[in-house]
Amino acid sequence: MTSTARLLASRQLGERAVRSLPGGVNASARYNRALGHALFVSHGQGAYLWDVDGHRYIDYCMSHGAALLGHGHPAIVQAVQHASEMGILCSCETEHQVALAERLKALFPSMDLVRYTCTGTEDTWHAVRIARAYTGRMGVIKFEGHYHGVNDSVGFSHWPDLDRAGPADQPRPVADSAGIPPHSAELITILPFNDIEALERAIEAQGDELAAVIMEPINYDSGGLVPTNAFLRAVRELTRQRDIVLIFDEILSGFRCGPGSAVAYTGVQPDLLCLGKAVGGGLPLSVLMGRGEIMETCSPMGPALHSGTYNAHPTLILAALAFLDVVTGDGFYAHLDALGERLYAGLREIMARRGIACWVQGVGARFGLLFGLESEPRNYRDVARQNLALADRFHLACLERGVFMAQGSPHHGYSAAHTLDDIDTTLERMDEAAATL
Numbered sequence: 563m564t565s566t567a568r569l570l571a572s573r574q575l576g577e578r579a580v581r582s583l584p585g586g587v588n589a590s591a592r593y594n595r596a597l598g599h600a601l602f603v604s605h606g607q608g609a610y611l612w613d614v615d616g617h618r619y620i621d622y623c624m625s626h627g628a629a630l631l632g633h634g635h636p637a638i639v640q641a642v643q644h645a646s647e648m649g650i651l652c653s654c655e656t657e658h659q660v661a662l663a664e665r666l667k668a669l670f671p672s673m674d675l676v677r678y679t680c681t682g683t684e685d686t687w688h689a690v691r692i693a694r695a696y697t698g699r700m701g702v703i704k705f706e707g708h709y710h711g712v713n714d715s716v717g718f719s720h721w722p723d724l725d726r727a728g729p730a731d732q733p734r735p736v737a738d739s740a741g742i743p744p745h746s747a748e749l750i751t752i753l754p755f756n757d758i759e760a761l762e763r764a765i766e767a768q769g770d771e772l773a774a775v776i777m778e779p780i781n782y783d784s785g786g787l788v789p790t791n792a793f794l795r796a797v798r799e800l801t802r803q804r805d806i807v808l809i810f811d812e813i814l815s816g817f818r819c820g821p822g823s824a825v826a827y828t829g830v831q832p833d834l835l836c837l838g839k840a841v842g843g844g845l846p847l848s849v850l851m852g853r854g855e856i857m858e859t860c861s862p863m864g865p866a867l868h869s870g871t872y873n874a875h876p877t878l879i880l881a882a883l884a885f886l887d888v889v890t891g892d893g894f895y896a897h898l899d900a901l902g903e904r905l906y907a908g909l910r911e912i913m914a915r916r917g918i919a920c921w922v923q924g925v926g927a928r929f930g931l932l933f934g935l936e937s938e939p940r941n942y943r944d945v946a947r948q949n950l951a952l953a954d955r956f957h958l959a960c961l962e963r964g965v966f967m968a969q970g971s972p973h974h975g976y977s978a979a980h981t982l983d984d985i986d987t988t989l990e991r992m993d994e995a996a997a998t999l
């Protein structure tokens with residue numbers, strides 16, 4: 563059956579939605595280009611999602627990475643119930659915010675102080691503002707192909723058109739959205755990831771004007787690109803030498819490879835650390851942690867205003883405490899690793915057997931499927947050569963076979979609720995999907 567016939571209720575809801583919601587969605591990433599509307603879902607449980615037409619999918623979007631425990635994990639549901647019994651308190655300090663900060667500091671020992679926000683977009687925006695307030699400088703380096711949310715400070719060059727992006731070793735900032743004031747671009751320097759010489763040149767030339775270097779230490783937003791050890795060491799040494807604040811944006815990489823996240827995975831300590839998505843167990847919590855002297859720039863201790871009605875909402879905080887209990891439990895990461903090994907090996911075998919050029923970049927519990935690439939990409943310019951039309955066709959063929967992969971997303975992932983049987987079923991269905999290419 564074609565997608566149009568199979569997804570009749572979804573299509574009808576899509577037609578209704580466009581009359582009230584721009585594009586029929588609440589986040590552009592939810593629009594499915596191939597379908598012409600979003601996939602409308604009725605509910606999720608564990609590793610599965612059900613659409614409004616009654617089909618069950620093995621989910622590889624997992625709330626764009628927020629649902630690392632799976633949908634509706636009992637510990638998270640219980641935390642939400644507990645919070646509602648407390649009166650859905652908002653704008654209050656409780657013991658739980660302190661307890662969570664203590665637990666997080668134990669996982670990231672070089673971070674002294676913690677603040678909470680809701681979304682990743684707010685988190686990186688505050689991180690940059692605090693770095694600027696701390697250093698008294700305004701410039702920021704970000705890497706091409708890295709994503710830090712939709713705020714105007716860092717909303718540049720996530721996936722820029724190559725005809726506007728300038729030379730590979732000296733990219734130009736390209737705003738991710740219309741409406742970003744052009745002068746924001748004057749404060750941003752875009753560099754190629756994994757290029758030590760370009761970094762040295764930029765820091766040599768602009769070091770005295772730079773407040774921060776912000777980066778995804780594992781660049782999932784271009785498909786899971788990893789930094790070389792030498793590059794990451796250079797980033798750390800050069801920023802330290804010039805008193806530039808190094809911000810690790812672990813909104814997506816947090817808890818993907820272990821409880822110590824990319825900080826432990828790479829062994830490099832940033833000055834500020836942003837966590838989001840997974841840490842809230844599927845609820846909108848983000849965390850900003852950092853070295854004491856920098857975080858003390860936050861109001862009321864210092865001049866960088868950080869406040870918000872919903873900051874550290876107890877519902878989110880209790881969910882995060884429950885999340886940490888689960889991920890630090892016995893065997894949690896052994897299970898995630900076993901799933902990844904089977905899935906990534908299976909996908910590589912399928913693509914090779916079917917003669918499809920597709921680089922499978924799996925790092926912990928999230929992965930990129932880079933159609934058209936035959937070797938490991940190191941930066942955005944490598945990734946920009948991928949065949950997105952083929953990826954769209956594969957995602958649609960998977961959807962028709964009960965495997966949900968967010969169309970257009972550079973990264974996919976599984977949860978702790980997935981089983982090895984789910985992976986085997988997925989691989990059978992993906993093999994059929996690959997055959998249609």
Ligand SMILES: Cc1ncc(COP(=O)(O)O)c(C=O)c1O
Binds near residue numbers: 626682686811815838
């Ligand atoms: C690395 C990274 N930073 C920041 C964000 C923005 O987070 P949010 O969507 O919660 O605003 C994202 C979202 O995908 C992300 O992947």
